Amino acid sequence: MPISKADMQASLHLLEGEDLEYIKTIIEAGSNTRAAKKLGVDRRNVDRRIKRIFAKMVKKGWAPSHDLTHPLPPGRVLGKTTTLYKDGAPVMQWVAAHPDDEYLERVSQEAMDAFRSEIPRAAPTELPRQLTFDPNLATTYILTDYHLGMLAWGLETGADWDLDIAEDLLVRWFQKVIQGTPNSETGVLAQMGDFLHWDGMEAVTPANKHVLDADTRFEKLVGVAIRVLRRVVNILLTKHPRLHIIMAHANHDPASSVWLRAGFKAFYENEPRIEINGSADGFYCFEHGKTSLFFHHGDKRGIGNVDNVLAAKYREVFGRTQFSYAHLGHLHHQALRETPLMIVEQHRTMASPDAYASRNGYISGRSACAITYHKDFGETGRVIITPEMLKK
Structure with a gap:
């Protein structure tokens, strides 16, 4: 499913670094095709990059189009979610989270960096x-x-x-x-x-x-x-x-x-x-x-x-x-x-x-x-x- 511009705009506060700048470029261009021309790459590369970025966002518990609007705390990734709807509106939601192995790896690297920076x-x-x-x-x-x-x-x-x-x-x-x-x-x-x-x-x-x-x-x-x-x-x-x-x-x-x-x-x-x-x-x-x-x-x-x-x-x-x-x-x-x-x-x-x-x-x-x-x-x-x- 294509990522909507509304989802992109709503996600800016959670993005950082190169991912943030990339999504800003997409929004400013107005479409993936125009963004591809501006970046000098194939349109399919833009589509794939957006999907990768938002796949990471989903792992963090953020997908507004699917009623996931409460990002998980650092160190946790999304597991199973169950949403109860009434008259088309979500009324109750269960979210299971798991430890984030990539985050733990970064913490280990921070441990090594602490030897050089803390003292x-x-x-x-x-x-x-x-x-x-x-x-x-x-x-x-x-x-x-x-x-x-x-x-x-x-x-x-x-x-x-x-x-x-x-x-x-x-x-x-x-x-x-x-x-x-x-x-x-x-x-x-x-x-x-x-x-x-x-x-x-x-x-x-x-x-x-x-x-x-x-x-x-x-x-x-x-x-x-x-x-x-x-x-x-x-x-x-x-x-x-x-x-x-x-x-x-x-x-x-x-x-x-x-x-x-x-x-x-x-x-x-x-x-x-x-x-x-x-x-x-x-x-x-x-x-x-x-x-x-x-x-x-x-x-x-x-x-x-x-x-x-x-x-x-x-x-x-x-x-x-x-x-x-x-x-x-x-x-x-x-x-x-x-x-x-x-x-x-x-x-x-x-x-x-x-x-x-x-x-x-x-x-x-x-x-x-x-x-x-x-x-x-x-x-x-x-x-x-x-x-x-x-x-x-």
């Missing part, structure tokens, strides 16, 4: 020359279940939480914790998953589609996530000559863990002091002399059965080392278990509870820790900091 590029970070560093030590900074982008109301959950609070707290935590850790030659940033509260255009859990309390749109969340993690990396580069980074797979943000790993690996590929753990398996390992450190979010294996999986997956590392430690998150509360294979520790989160956790009585303390390991003796100390310790 001005700086010269390589130099360590203070007067400091000496102990090559026997590796300090691991455990960050799990931070739920950036979650929205919590203090009167309901016990503490407020939003993007601004989360970014400010995380930066101040790292600034504070490095004051208490030794000058280890190696730092390990163990971002153990669920760093983002949700993982796409809909604020729902990826597997079960449970609706989540969200502070913002996903595009903004992506930019803030990249910015705050880069700020954290810059802080750690002032403390340690060598930095190993883990961006773990988890249940709230499985896709985001992929672009975080890939993005940070690309961004820091020319920084010899940084190593990005590229494992896509969900189970991670760092070897430090006779000490082996293992990491898993905790959604696939828990404190009671993760040790044998890690020992099997990293059989050679486990066989070479004498002291083995596994770190988990996921359940937001602290627990520790020593097995014949290793010490397994489940860590707290720094984030506030959300409404779901609060209403169901899931209560635990809030803290994060930095643990130092000696290559010959295993754990030698830790620093624990709570949100209350960071109040201004």
Whole structure:
């Protein structure tokens, strides 16, 4: 069916870029034939171009001639529509929408662009020359279940939480914790998953589609996530000559863990002091002399059965080392278990509870820790900091 000039005129406010200019040219010419002559192309090319433009508009939920006059929000495309008519006039309409894959791809590209635009590029970070560093030590900074982008109301959950609070707290935590850790030659940033509260255009859990309390749109969340993690990396580069980074797979943000790993690996590929753990398996390992450190979010294996999986997956590392430690998150509360294979520790989160956790009585303390390991003796100390310790 030919696209009417009325539909073209009514659609101008939704068009942009080359599509907008093209349709303006058609309207001004008065017909597709005259527009083709003005553009120096065949009439059929004009017809096809108009159809492509308005096919995109229909996907966005806009087709006035068919009584679709309410464009869908960004990130959604039209699925099935049903319209009830009475005496030739629409009286009721049902519209089904689906995630827009092209939009998600653009958001991923924006994530990569954020590395270049959100924070001005700086010269390589130099360590203070007067400091000496102990090559026997590796300090691991455990960050799990931070739920950036979650929205919590203090009167309901016990503490407020939003993007601004989360970014400010995380930066101040790292600034504070490095004051208490030794000058280890190696730092390990163990971002153990669920760093983002949700993982796409809909604020729902990826597997079960449970609706989540969200502070913002996903595009903004992506930019803030990249910015705050880069700020954290810059802080750690002032403390340690060598930095190993883990961006773990988890249940709230499985896709985001992929672009975080890939993005940070690309961004820091020319920084010899940084190593990005590229494992896509969900189970991670760092070897430090006779000490082996293992990491898993905790959604696939828990404190009671993760040790044998890690020992099997990293059989050679486990066989070479004498002291083995596994770190988990996921359940937001602290627990520790020593097995014949290793010490397994489940860590707290720094984030506030959300409404779901609060209403169901899931209560635990809030803290994060930095643990130092000696290559010959295993754990030698830790620093624990709570949100209350960071109040201004």
